[in-house]
Amino acid sequence: MFSHALSVALTEPEYRNGSSILSLENYTAEGMLLFLRDKHEKTLSGWSDYLERRKQGGGPELFATPEQAKAWLVQQAPVKFVDGAWLGHVHKITTPFPLRSVTKHAWQVLSEELGDGDPEKHHVTLYRKLLESIGRPLPDGHSADFIHASEWDRGDNHGIWEAAVGQLVISLFPHEFLPEILGFNLHFEEVRLDTMQVAHELTHHGIDPYYFLIHISIDNADSGHTAMASHAVVQYLDVMRATEGEAAVGHAWKRIQVGYILSQTLGCYTCTSNVDSEPSSLKSLRSALSTQVLDIFRAKASVSHGIHSRSRACIGPYALHEWLEETIRMESNGLDLLTILSRAKPWVVAGNSRKSLLVRELSWGGRMFGAFTKKEVTTICQWIDVLKPGSESSLYWEFTQRQPVTSQEAVAELRDPASHHPYVPATDAASILHTFDSNMTMNAGQRVDFSGWGVLTEHSPLSTISCARLPDIIALWFAHISLLENTIDTPSRTADPVHLSILRLLRAQAGFCTESDIVAGMDEVRRDSCTSLVDIGLELAEKLSQIAISAKPQTLKQVFLRIDKYNASLLQRYLLSYWHMRYVFMRMLYMQLFIIQLQPY
Numbered sequence: 001m002f003s004h005a006l007s008v009a010l011t012e013p014e015y016r017n018g019s020s021i022l023s024l025e026n027y028t029a030e031g032m033l034l035f036l037r038d039k040h041e042k043t044l045s046g047w048s049d050y051l052e053r054r055k056q057g058g059g060p061e062l063f064a065t066p067e068q069a070k071a072w073l074v075q076q077a078p079v080k081f082v083d084g085a086w087l088g089h090v091h092k093i094t095t096p097f098p099l100r101s102v103t104k105h106a107w108q109v110l111s112e113e114l115g116d117g118d119p120e121k122h123h124v125t126l127y128r129k130l131l132e133s134i135g136r137p138l139p140d141g142h143s144a145d146f147i148h149a150s151e152w153d154r155g156d157n158h159g160i161w162e163a164a165v166g167q168l169v170i171s172l173f174p175h176e177f178l179p180e181i182l183g184f185n186l187h188f189e190e191v192r193l194d195t196m197q198v199a200h201e202l203t204h205h206g207i208d209p210y211y212f213l214i215h216i217s218i219d220n221a222d223s224g225h226t227a228m229a230s231h232a233v234v235q236y237l238d239v240m241r242a243t244e245g246e247a248a249v250g251h252a253w254k255r256i257q258v259g260y261i262l263s264q265t266l267g268c269y270t271c272t273s274n275v276d277s278e279p280s281s282l283k284s285l286r287s288a289l290s291t292q293v294l295d296i297f298r299a300k301a302s303v304s305h306g307i308h309s310r311s312r313a314c315i316g317p318y319a320l321h322e323w324l325e326e327t328i329r330m331e332s333n334g335l336d337l338l339t340i341l342s343r344a345k346p347w348v349v350a351g352n353s354r355k356s357l358l359v360r361e362l363s364w365g366g367r368m369f370g371a372f373t374k375k376e377v378t379t380i381c382q383w384i385d386v387l388k389p390g391s392e393s394s395l396y397w398e399f400t401q402r403q404p405v406t407s408q409e410a411v412a413e414l415r416d417p418a419s420h421h422p423y424v425p426a427t428d429a430a431s432i433l434h435t436f437d438s439n440m441t442m443n444a445g446q447r448v449d450f451s452g453w454g455v456l457t458e459h460s461p462l463s464t465i466s467c468a469r470l471p472d473i474i475a476l477w478f479a480h481i482s483l484l485e486n487t488i489d490t491p492s493r494t495a496d497p498v499h500l501s502i503l504r505l506l507r508a509q510a511g512f513c514t515e516s517d518i519v520a521g522m523d524e525v526r527r528d529s530c531t532s533l534v535d536i537g538l539e540l541a542e543k544l545s546q547i548a549i550s551a552k553p554q555t556l557k558q559v560f561l562r563i564d565k566y567n568a569s570l571l572q573r574y575l576l577s578y579w580h581m582r583y584v585f586m587r588m589l590y591m592q593l594f595i596i597q598l599q600p601y
Contacts, residue, residue: 001166001262002180002258002396003394003395003396004265005258005262005266006258006261006399007395008261008265009022009261010022019038021035021187021257022261024257027237027250029234029237032230033230036190036226036230040190040191040221043190043193043196046193047193047196047197050196050197050200051200060205061197062194062197062198062201063201063202063205069207070134070135070207073134073136073207074131074138074151078141078157078160078161078164079160079163079167080124080127081127081141081491081492082164082167082168082490082492083127084110084114084123085167085171085489086167086170086181086184086185086188087110087185088171088491089486090107090110090171090174091103091104091106091510092482092485093485093534094419094482094555094556094557095174096175096555097553098239098243098554099178099236100532100534101239102236102239104512104529105228105524106182106185106232107510108512108520108524108525109225109228110488110491112225112519114495114503115500116503116507117503117515119495119497122491122494122495122500123211123214123215124491124492126210126211128495130207130210130211133207138151140492141490141492141493142490142492142493159267161267162267166266166267167266170184170262171489175420176405176410176413177259178236179252179256179259180255180258180259181259182229182236182256183233183256183258183259183260183261183263184262184263185232185259185263186230186232186233186263187259187260187263187264188229188263189219189224189226189228190219190226191219191221191226196216199212223522223523224522225521227521231522233256236252237256240252251400251402254399254401255400255402258400289379289382289386292379293338293379293383294338296376296380300372304371314344315341315344342387349384350384351384352384353381353382353384356384358384359381362377363377418556418557419555419556474537474540474541474559477533477536477537477540478537478559481537484502484505485506487502488503488506509532509533510532510533510534511530511531512524512530513527538552538553541553
């Protein structure tokens with residue numbers, strides 16, 4: 001997914017210019033903010049131009065009729081029902097403690113997308129009401145009925161589904177791909193011209209534009225989600241600089257760029273497009289060798305045009321002399337010409353310079369021997385050899401300079417509940433579903449017994465706890481924070497009163513300000529942070545460090561390792577019991593009981 005996004009950004013002309021985030025090769029906070037400011041100004045300029053065209057008598061440019069607008073709104077539902085999902089698993093108990101100040105501000109964006117627990121402000125609810133108002137209601141976005149709705153047979157919206165699924169997929173790896181998620185968030189929360197045009201044209205057709213007006217205002221670049229997203233990126237890279245050094249900042253910036261590009265391209269160019277079948281061009285574009293090869297051919301073409309005018313050899317759609325003439329003028333299309341050459345068999349056999357006719361012609365016995373120096377021929381051979389078929393999948397790893405991770409390694413990491421959240425159990429899907437169904441069947445229809453509730457609400461005097469028990473208390477403290485975290489992930493699933501109550505509880509335990517009628521936006525970022533339950537756990541850990549003379553834990557995993565001799569395996573199972581699929585039933589049972597206790601009499 002990341003590699004495909006990069007391939008689009010490197011091949012499609014609209015992304016190959018100074019306005020692309022890839023033009024910022026080296027990160028500085030000032031440079032990034034200037035880039036975002038320039039892009040915002042271009043959006044406002046485009047909006048002014050659009051309004052002027054409409055003022056001069058131009059008609060709607062997106063929807064010619066109300067029916068077209070309604071059809072478009074329906075087709076957008078898959079992505080609107082998961083809006084914010086890419087942040088669904090950040091800021092969990094397994095988030096490295098030094099990064100929690102970063103992920104908190106990212107998660108706040110998700111919280112505001114979900115109305116901060118207010119059902120009237122929940123963005124999925126707003127979109128459902130919009131669809132109902134135009135007479136085109138849809139089933140719940142997380143239901144099977146939604147997937148099988150007949151509406152999807154009326155239009156080609158593969159790109160929309162790809163974008164929706166992409167947001168859900170990236171959210172499942174909040175630690176492995178945190179920089180990419182922050183970059184995705186940075187682009188997605190920008191105020192976009194098309195959103196402004198949609199709101200304007202819906203009004204023109206008598207359709208309530210409030211859902212889109214909300215996104216224009218709440219995403220504003222001063223105090224809204226655009227500002228919050230850019231602050232999270234700057235803060236993250238500041239943490240990287242302080243903890244890992246300047247080189248780590250450069251690598252992290254590349255990953256943020258990838259996430260930004262993913263948001264920019266996701267759903268616009270599906271993975272079945274022609275771009276996907278051109279890995280050779282992708283390699284040539286991203287490789288430093290491509291620049292060298294272009295310079296070589298430009299130099300040769302400048303002194304050889306006309307010499308090959310009688311040659312019948314062709315490179316793609318060009319005769320050899322035409323290709324050389326174009327190469328001389330290739331200020332803007334040089335990369336396209338190099339792509340054509342990379343696909344021009346038998347001249348170039350991708351991945352194998354020895355079998356390439358071009359190399360044989362440049363070597364002893366060839367008709368162009370001596371026209372290229374040894375160093376030039378070597379460079380061309382190297383360029384051909386990196387044009388390996390199917391190389392798009394490796395583009396992400398090479399662009400970010402990361403070591404590829406095998407599927408086995410990735411899955412092994414996901415199976416450690418102290419390191420990864422959400423947790424992937426080491427069982428097959430059938431076993432998971434069987435366990436889930438068994439629990440649901442066993443508990444279905446049972447009446448809740450309130451007879452023992454009084455015991456839970458009775459308070460006995462606190463007694464002094466031995467310091468020897470502190471490791472157990474610390475582990476249980478961190479583990480209990482996780483009990484409700486996985487209930488808030490998919491936006492469409494969180495629009496009911498139970499989930500919204502859980503959201504408010506999670507906000508409280510994470511140290512957020514009390515909810516009000518107005519979103520906090522950057523006020524939350526700027527205010528002095530309130531203490532969270534994790535902060536309390538870290539204070540306990542610091543107390544233990546003073547006793548045991550050990551380092552302050554940086555992750556939940558380190559907390560568990562510290563208490564190994566105190567039966568940490570039991571506490572691991574404690575985590576597993578709540579992070580398994582059974583949490584769905586436990587959520588509905590215990591949280592309803594808890595909410596009952598919270599209701600005022």
